[in-house]
Each structure stands twice: as C-alpha cells, then as structure tokens.
Amino acid sequence: MQFLFNFHKMSSLVISKDKSRFIVENSINHVRVNAIKSECSFNCVDLPIKYLGTPIYKGRKKKHIFEDIFTMFQKKITNWHYNFLSFCGRLVLIKSVLNSIPIFIFHTLYPSMSVCRRLERIINKFF
Template sequence: MWAARFKCKKAILPINYLGLPLGARPCALSFWKDIIRRCETRLASWKKKFLNKGNRLVLIKSVLSSIPIYYMSIIKMPIGVAHAMEKLQWNFFWGDGLEKRKFHSVDWASIWKSKRGGGALVWGAS
C-alpha cells in the first residue's frame, strides 16, 4: 500500500542499492564476485605488453586498488577475497602470459611500500 502511494518499487532482498547488494552475506565469495569481475574487466582493457613496469604499478595503485574501496568503506573484505585481488594485481604486474618460473629483482611487499618508507623504485615510476 505504501509503495503504491509513494510510487516506489517493491523488491525482495538481496537487491542492489548504490552498487552494494543489500541483504546478501558479505562474508560469502559470491558477494565479492562482481568486484573481482570488474577488476578483471578493467585489466583486460589495458594493453599490458605496451606498458613498462612503472606504468603498470601506477595503474595498479591508482585504479585497481580504488575499485573495492567503496565496498570496503562499509563492509570488511574477507581475507580470501583480498588474496584473489592481490593475485590479479600480481599477475598483471609480473605476468607476461607465459607459464614459466621467473625470478624477480624486487619482492612484491616492497613494491607496495611508499618510496619514503623504503619501497622499491620500479623502472619508469616516479
């Protein structure tokens, strides 16, 4: 009755409101699949082979890291989802599409530190 009076839509939970699924379980992986898919889509649009490591790092830190921040401002991200997001970023930064074992000159943890905090200066990054 109230929905008809105020001309509102009726829906059953879970629904999306401002991009967040309301009524869903935030600890479930299915809750976060949309964010992971959005990051994968964004990565697919970037031409990794034309970017040097510095440019890749800038894209990861500025764009990919900001996609889940809106969700995380309201809901705590499960550790498994955080590992999946980090794996996407790692594969974009280090991966070359070939399935071979490589050695890296800089470890992943020092890449994420700020330069003032002793983080790695990656080629081409400033």
C-alpha cells in the same frame, strides 16, 4: 502513504515512484505484499540489491557479493594488457586505479581474507 505526503510537504522533494522499491521478509504472504504494492505504487524486490554501488544483503557475507569488483578488476586489466606498458606504468595504474576501486565497498563491507587474496592474485597476474 500519509508519511510520504508529509515528507513531500515538509521537504519539497518529490518521491520517484519509478526508482523507489520496498523489501519484505520472505515469511510475509503475497496478499500483504500486493496490498503494499497497491497502496504505495512501489515494486517489491528481493535481496541482495545494490544501493549506491554497495550490495545490501541478509545473512553471511559470501564471495558472490564481491563478484562485481572481481569483474571490474578483470576488465581493467584486460584492457591494459593489450597496451605495451613498462613495469613502472603498470605499477602506477595499479596504485592509482585498481587500489581505489574497492575502497568504498571495503569500508562498508569488511571482505574476508579469501576475497583479498583473490584480488591480490588478479593484480599479481598483471605483472
């Protein structure tokens, strides 16, 4: 905990214990995890987690990591589907909204071709 105190002292920033978490390897025994919890008052979380909207995971990339993007696309399209939009109106919505949603995540996580194809299918069904 000394390093957290030093961080606070040097930066004048306060560490929020409610928002702070720690991650340990699965092979770490529960006694050690509980010791860390009691020392720093943070909760232990398991992977995958989200940080700034981007999934943090261990191992191979799988489709379920991108499920939030698929859900977000479906919600947007479902809401727009009930509006009577012209072809050009739909095109503008896709270019301005749908294509900008995954940009940050795709810069940090390179999606597989199957993920890209699934997003394309969702967009194509909108037309």
